[in-house]
C-alpha cells in the first residue's frame with residue numbers, strides 16, 4: 002500500500018534539499034483570546050506523505066489547518082508551504098473545511114459546488130464552458146457522485162456531502178490537501194471511497210494532511226501522524242509514533258487507559 | 274382600469290412613481306438576496322435607520338437641503354455603521370444581531386436628537402418623511418400622454434429621482450453579474466473562499482456598501498419602509514421557490530416589481546374601490562404587499578421546507 | 585441645570601416624577617428581559633415585536649373612534665399594540681420554525697410588512713376628521729410632553745409590573761438561556777418559558793411605546809445586556825448589571841428630557857444607554873478593549889521573554905523580538921551576552937520548562953497541565969508536593 006510513498010521518501014532522503022518540504026511549521030502559537038489554542042508547534046510534513054492530525058476535542062487541530070491557510074490569529078511562528086509563504090503558492094493548496102461549517106440549505110446543486118473548485122481556472126469573471134462542466138463531472142465521478150450532480154446539496158446524506166467537498170478539492174488540482182475531519186460521521190461506504198481517493202492522490206505525488214478522530218483506523222489509512230494537544234506531542238511515521246505513551250500524553254485523562262490498551266491489543270492482533 | 278392607463282394623467286401622475294418604486298425595489302432586492310443567504314437580512318434594516326443621521330449631518334455641514342451632499346452623507350453613515358457593527362461584534366464577541374441593534378439604534382437616536390436640536394426640522398426634513406418617503410409626489414408634469422416618452426423636452430422634466438435610481442439599479446445589477454462567482458462562493462463557504470485567496474472581508478464589505486448605496490438612493494425617493502421591506506421580503510419569498518441561486522435572484526426581482534406596481538396601484542386606487550375618498554400611503558402598501566407575497570410563499574412555495582425543518 | 589437637578593430629584597412636578605420613576609422601572613425591566621434575549625441570541629426579535637405594534641395602535645384608534653370614543657385612550661391603544669405585536673411574534677416564530685428561512689429573515693420580513701401596514705392605516709386615520717389630532721406619531725419616537733396623569737400612572741404601574749414579572753421568572757429564564765438542553769432535562773418546559781420571555785418583551789415594548797417609541801425601544805432591550813457582557817462572565821451578575829444600566833439610562837434620560845422640553849425622551853434615553861455601553865466596551869476590566877489589548881500584548885511579550893530565556897539557556901540564537909524584550913528587562917547586555925540576572929532567570933526558565941515537559945508526560949495528566957499557556961511557571965498550576973515529585977524524577981533522569 003505504501004510502496005510508492007516509501008520509494009518517494011527514499012528519493013528525497015538521499016537529496017533532502019532538492020525540493021522544500023510541502024509544509025513546515027515552526028514555533029506556531031495561535032491565540033483567539035486569552036488561553037492560546039496552539040503553543041510553539043513545530044511540524045514538518047514529508048513530501049508524498051499522508052499525515053493524520055490527531056488530538057482530543059479543542060486540541061487545536063482545526064486551528065492548525067486554519068493557520069496554514071492564513072485565517073487564524075497567529076501570535077508567533079512561521080509557516081512555509083513548499084518553502085514559500087502561503088500567498089505565493091495558494092494555488093497548490095486545497096482545503097476542505099469541517100462539514101458543519103456551511104449552510105446546507107444554500108441554493109446550489111452538487112455540480113455548482115464542484116465548479117467552485119475550478120475558480121483558479123475560471124477566475125472571477127470567466128464563463129463556465131463545456132470542458133469545465135466535463136471536468137467537474139469527472140471529479141464527481143471519482144468520488145462516486147456523478148449521478149447526483151443535479152441534486153440540491155441539502156438533499157444529500159452526510160457522507161455524500163463529504164464526497165462533494167472532496168470533489169471540489171480535487172477540482173483544485175492541488176499538491177497539498179488539507180482536510181478537516183473528512184471521515185467524521187460518514188457511512189462505511191463513503192469512508193472507503195474517500196480513503197481510496199486520498200490514497201490515489203498520494204500515489205499521484207500529492208501530500209495529504211487530514212484531521213482524524215478514529216484511532217482504530219489510523220494505522221490503516223495514514224503513513225504519518227502528528228499528535229497534538231495545543232502543543233505538538235509527537236510526530237513521525239504512524240507505526241513508531243502511535244505508542245500508548247504518546248497517546249496518553251496527548252489525551253491525558255481524556256482517553257481511559259483501558260481504551261488505549263484495547264486499541265493496542267486490536268493492532269497487535271491484526272499484525273499477527 | 275385600461276382607460277386609466279391610456280389617460281394622460283396616468284403618465285403624468287402614476288407612471289413615474291411606479292417606475293421609481295420598481296427600480297428602488299430592484300436595487301434593494303438584488304443585494305438583499307445575498308444578505309438573506311448570509312443571515313444578514315437585518316443589515317438592510319440597520320442601514321436604513323442610520324441614513325437619517327447621515328442626512329442630518331450633511332445638512333448641518335452644508336446648511337442646505339440638496340441632494341448630493343445628503344446622499345454622500347447617508348452613504349458614509351451607512352458604511353460607518355457597517356464598520357462599527359463589525360468592530361463591536363469582534364471586540365465584544367457577540368452575535369451580529371446584538372451588535373447591529375446597538376449601533377443602529379444609537380445612531381438613529383443621535384440623528385433624531387440632532388434634527389430636533391438644529392431646527393432643521395422646519396426645512397422639510399422630518400422623521401416621518403424619512404420613514405414614509407413621498408412616492409406620490411414624484412410626478413411628471415411635462416407629460417401629456419405616452420407620446421411624451423419620446424419627446425426630449427418632456428423627458429427633461431422627469432423627476433430626477435427616476436434617472437438616478439435607474440443608474441443605481443443598473444450599476445448594482447452590473448456589479449452583481451460581474452462578481453457573481455466570488456460573491457456566491459464566499460457566501461456559501463467562507464473558510465473555503467479564504468483558502469483559495471478570495472478577499473472575503475472585502476467582498477462582505479462591498480456587499481454592504483452596495484446595499485448602502487441602494488438604500489440611500491431608494492430612501493431619498495421612497496422612504497425607508499420600502500427599503501427595509503425590499504431587502505428582505507422578495508429575496509426571502511424567492512428563497513422558498515427554488516434551489517438554484519440564479520433562479521432565486523430572478524424570482525426575487527419579479528416579486529419586487531410586483532410588490533412595487535401592485536402596491537402603488539392598490540394604494541392609489543384601492544380606497545376608491547371601497548368608496549373612501551383619499552389614497553393611502555403607497556410606501557406602506559408596497560411593503561404590505563411584499564409581506565403578503567412572502568406569506569403566500571411560506572404557505573405554498575415549492576421549496577418552503579429546508580434541510581433542517583423537515584416538518 | 586437647576587431644572588435637570590429638580591427633575592432628577594423628583595421635584596419637577598408630580599407627572600414628571602411619575603414618568604421618571606416609570607422610565608427607571610421600565611429600563612430595569614428591559615435590561616433584565618433583554619439579558620435573556622441576548623443570551624438566547626435573539627436580541628432583534630424585540631425589534632420585530634416593536635414594529636409590529638404600529639398597526640395595533642392604529643387599529644385600536646380606528647375601533648375606538650368607530651365605537652364613538654375619541655380614540656386617544658392610552659390603555660386602549662396599548663391593548664391594540666399588544667395584540668398585533670403578539671401576532672407579529674407568532675409570525676416570526678412560525679416562519680423560522682416551519683420554513684427554511686432563518687430567524688433574521690423572519691424578523692426583517694415581519695418588521696417591515698407589519699410596519700408598512702401600520703403606515704397604511706396611519707394615512708387612513710389622517711384622512712378622518714379626528715385623525716389629524718390623534719398624535720399617534722408620538723408612538724414612533726416617544727414623547728412625554730403634555731402627558732396626562734393617568735398615562736403617567738399607566739407607565740409607572742406597567743414598569744413595576746414588568747420588573748416583578750421579570751424577577752419572578754429569572755431562575756427558569758436564566759437556565760433556559762444558558763443551557764436549553766439541561767433546563768429541559770430538569771423538567772422546565774422550554775416552550776412555555778420562551779413564550780413567557782417573549783410575553784415579557786412584549787410587555788416592556790408596550791409600556792415603553794409612549795416613552796421611548798417603537799423605533800427605539802429595542803435599544804433598551806439590547807444595549808444594557810451587551811454592555812453588561814463586558815463586565816462579567818457570570819450570568820447572575822450580568823443580569824443585575826444589565827438591569828442597572830437600563831434603569832440608570834431610563835431614569836436619568838426621562839429626567840433630562842423633562843427638564844429640557846426640546847430633548848425628545850426616547851433618543852435621550854437611548855444615547856445615555858449607548859454612552860454606558862461605550863464606557864463598558866473600552867474600560868471594563870473583564871472583557872473591555874483596553875484590558876484585552878493589554879493582556880494580549882503582555883502575553884506576546886511573556887512568550888518572547890520565555891523564548892529568549894530558553895534560547896539563552898541552550899545557547900541558541902535569539903530572535904529579534906526576544907532580544908528586544910530581554911534587553912529591556914536587563915537580562916542581556918547591549919552586546920547580547922547574558923547579565924548575571926539573565927543567567928539566573930535563564931536557568932530558572934530552563935528548569936521550569938523541564939518540569940513542564942515531565943509534567944506533561946505524567947500518566948494522569950490533568951486539565952491543569954493540559955491548559956498550560958506556555959509562559960506561567962509550574963508553581964501556578966501544581967501543588968508543592970507534585971513539583972517535588974517531578975523534581976525527584978528529573979533528578980533520577
Ligand SMILES: Nc1ncnc2c1ncn2[C@@H]1O[C@H](COP(=O)(O)OP(=O)(O)OP(=O)(O)O)[C@@H](O)[C@H]1O
Pocket residue numbers: 033034038056057058059060061062063064065
Ligand atoms: N473563532 C474562534 N474564536 C475563539 N476561540 C476559538 C475559535 N476557534 C476555535 N477556538 C478555540 O480554540 C481551541 C481549539 O479549537 P479547534 O477548533 O482548533 O479544536 P479542534 O482540535 O479542531 O477540536 P474538535 O475536535 O472539536 O474539532 C478551542 O478551545 C476553541 O474553543
Ligand SMILES: [Mg+2]
Pocket residue numbers: 062063064099181
Ligand atoms: Mg476541529
